[in-house]
Amino acid sequence: MHSFIDDYYAKILHMKEYITPLIDLLNEMTPYLLLGFLIAGILHEFVPRRIYADRLSKNNFSSVLWAALFGVPLPLCSCGVIPTAASLYREGASKGATVSFLISTPQTGVDSILATASVIGLPFAIIRPVVAFVTAIAGGVITNRICRNEQKPAQQTTPQTEKKSITEKIIGTLRYGFVDMIQDIGKWIVIGLVVAAAITVLLPDNFFVTLNKYPLLNMIMILAVSMPMYLCATGSIPIAAALMLKGLSPGAALVLLMAGPATNMATILVINKVLGRKTLITYLATIMLGAIGFGLFVDYALPHEWFANISHRHTAGCCDTTTPWWQTISSIVFMILLFVGFVMKFRKKKTVAITEQRFRINGMMCNHCKANVEKALSGIEGVYSVRVELSEGAAYLTGENIDSPKVIDTINGLGYEYVME
Numbered sequence: 001m002h003s004f005i006d007d008y009y010a011k012i013l014h015m016k017e018y019i020t021p022l023i024d025l026l027n028e029m030t031p032y033l034l035l036g037f038l039i040a041g042i043l044h045e046f047v048p049r050r051i052y053a054d055r056l057s058k059n060n061f062s063s064v065l066w067a068a069l070f071g072v073p074l075p076l077c078s079c080g081v082i083p084t085a086a087s088l089y090r091e092g093a094s095k096g097a098t099v100s101f102l103i104s105t106p107q108t109g110v111d112s113i114l115a116t117a118s119v120i121g122l123p124f125a126i127i128r129p130v131v132a133f134v135t136a137i138a139g140g141v142i143t144n145r146i147c148r149n150e151q152k153p154a155q156q157t158t159p160q161t162e163k164k165s166i167t168e169k170i171i172g173t174l175r176y177g178f179v180d181m182i183q184d185i186g187k188w189i190v191i192g193l194v195v196a197a198a199i200t201v202l203l204p205d206n207f208f209v210t211l212n213k214y215p216l217l218n219m220i221m222i223l224a225v226s227m228p229m230y231l232c233a234t235g236s237i238p239i240a241a242a243l244m245l246k247g248l249s250p251g252a253a254l255v256l257l258m259a260g261p262a263t264n265m266a267t268i269l270v271i272n273k274v275l276g277r278k279t280l281i282t283y284l285a286t287i288m289l290g291a292i293g294f295g296l297f298v299d300y301a302l303p304h305e306w307f308a309n310i311s312h313r314h315t316a317g318c319c320d321t322t323t324p325w326w327q328t329i330s331s332i333v334f335m336i337l338l339f340v341g342f343v344m345k346f347r348k349k350k351t352v353a354i355t356e357q358r359f360r361i362n363g364m365m366c367n368h369c370k371a372n373v374e375k376a377l378s379g380i381e382g383v384y385s386v387r388v389e390l391s392e393g394a395a396y397l398t399g400e401n402i403d404s405p406k407v408i409d410t411i412n413g414l415g416y417e418y419v420m421e
Contacts, residue, residue: 021242022197023331027323030330032114033189033234034178039110040075041177045169056093056101059148064140067097071104071136072129075112075181076368081105081267085415095147095275099283100140102271106261107132111181112233116257119241123306124250128257131294135258139286143279182341184366188232190338195239212249219255219295223288228268231260250307251299258291270363274415346391357402359395360419361411364388369416376410383407393419 055066071081081102089098108129117125164172212218231239240253263284272280298307364370370388373395377386384399397407408418 019197022193026193026331026334027327028118029115029189029193029234029238030334031327032118033111033334034330035111035114037075037111037177037181038173039177040181041173041175044176045164045172056088056097059094059096059144061141061144063094063097064100064137064144067093067100067140068104068133068136071101072108072133073110073113074105075109076105089274094144095279096140096142096144098275099143099279099286100136102267102283103139103262103286104132104136106267107233107258109233112237112261115234115237119237120244120253121307123302124254124257127254127294127298131254131258131290135286135290135294138290139283142286143282146278146282147276178337179341179344180367180371182337183345184368186338186341188235191235193235193238195242197238197242212247212252215249215251215296215299216292218249218252219292222252222255223259223291226256226260227263227284227288228265229260231256231264233257233261236260244307249295249299250302250304251295251297254298255291255295258294259287262287270415356396356398357404358421359397359404359407359411360421361388361393361395361416362419363416364390364393366390372414373411373416376414377407380406380410 055070056063074081085098085102085105088101089095093101113125113129116128236257240248240256243256244250244253268280268284271283275283361373364373367390370390373388374386377383377395377397380397380403382399382401382403383397385397387396387398388394389396395411411418
């Protein structure tokens with residue numbers, strides 16, 4: 001009996017060792033995440049997407065520059081940026097501008113910049129958007145030069161949408177920031193926190209110290225693992241922080257924060273289909289060379305003291321038992337929003353209309369994809385309403401005399417794939 005109690009007590013202590021760093025990371029990130037989600041909603045509702053397209057059409061440096069400037073603060077993940085970039089390209093954006101947008105956007109965002117400052121420190125929060133901006137400019141300029149003789153596709157116009165009142169925009173801001181974005185990246189933030197806590201507990205201290213003797217090999221290994229995976233720009237932060245506490249160099253951590261969010265297999269396949277193989281090669285080469293180049297620059301050219309504070313941030317938590325009330329409230333609010341968002345996401349709607357038609361679509365991965373498809377299909381003549389079910393990978397169109405070929409062309413034109421049933 002005594003042995004059983006000892007074993008049970010040991011298990012509780014072991015769980016506490018895992019849960020404590022998880023809660024510490026959650027408390028540090030959530031205030032900045034909530035602020036970032038709010039700013040993301042403001043950008044989505046009050047900055048029309050047409051403003052982006054109007055400045056990206058020319059095959060010159062200016063369009064590449066504007067695309068990078070637009071992309072850095074936008075809170076789009078690497079799957080959400082795919083339809084946005086494809087749509088911009090179809091509306092007349094140059095290939096260089098499109099690649100610049102694809103590189104800069106998923107690496108950063110107002111939410112991830114703020115979260116980076118809270119978890120890894122201000123220097124990293126400054127370096128991330130700078131690196132994203134510079135690599136985006138380089139990739140866009142090279143793409144424009146390589147593809148300067150290629151003919152651009154016919155420009156497509158985006159359907160005009162009804163103007164919204166200030167009240168509707170405020171409601172839309174809150175809905176996009178605290179519902180849609182929570183649904184899109186909430187899962188990845190949770191996964192990032194769980195993985196980070198597991199790394200903190202399971203990996204021995206200074207695990208990566210021996211690998212740091214071979215910095216280039218270390219970065220290539222991180223690059224090979226992170227590029228095909230989906231890593232959210234915000235969800236990757238606690239993973240990078242935990243790895244740095246185990247001895248991973250700041251430069252190698254930067255490689256993870258760059259390459260992970262910027263690429264995944266879905267992005268690679270869509271870029272190859274929409275923009276072509278030459279553009280894809282340029283895109284991948286820019287990210288790989290940029291990640292390793294800036295990683296080496298961080299390790300060898302910047303003061304190591306800039307990145308040493310991360311250990312003090314997290315080890316201080318073991319001695320300081322008090323947590324600021326605003327961090328606790330932010331964590332509670334975030335968890336409530338997360339729960340509500342997941343419930344709303346997976347709740348199935350059972351509305352059926354007699355004139356409803358179903359179109360299977362491959363490639364939709366988040367609520368931003370859903371919004372793009374719904375907006376584009378709503379502009380087709382004869383369509384009264386559009387309902388996209390992400391869980392089914394399908395769009396339900398209600399109307400009369402719906403032009404099915406037009407619907408299919410619109411789906412494929414957005415960078416997705418229509419699947420015949």
